[in-house]
Amino acid sequence: MRDIVESLIRLQELELVLTESRILHAGEVPASVAGLEREVEACRHTIDKTYLKRYDMLRRNGLGVTREIGGVCGGCRLNVNQGDLNRMRRAEMPCTCPNCGRFLLLSER
Numbered sequence: 001m002r003d004i005v006e007s008l009i010r011l012q013e014l015e016l017v018l019t020e021s022r023i024l025h026a027g028e029v030p031a032s033v034a035g036l037e038r039e040v041e042a043c044r045h046t047i048d049k050t051y052l053k054r055y056d057m058l059r060r061n062g063l064g065v066t067r068e069i070g071g072v073c074g075g076c077r078l079n080v081n082q083g084d085l086n087r088m089r090r091a092e093m094p095c096t097c098p099n100c101g102r103f104l105l106l107s108e109r
């Protein structure tokens, strides 16, 4: 399930760059922005709609996906308890933070 979260991170990176490029090139659409738009679309097509829907909801308030580092969620900065981390490592679902609900890319151990 790590691959889904990695795809979401890739999508989020592209969207963040696209947002900034649109701000920098307000009123015009240079080839670089059009290329990014196509990349975002292509990336979205590789991700299951169920996860995309949740991701898009989360993105309205900032980041939809973040990393877990040292047992702490990079989004809400709260500790994720060890039991939850162990459960998520074994789960067949993409990991999400029990506190803020963001998709979590768990650190390698």
Ligand SMILES: [Zn+2]
Residues within 6 Å of the ligand: 073, 074, 075, 076, 077, 078, 097, 098, 099, 100, 101, 102
């Ligand atoms: Zn969190």
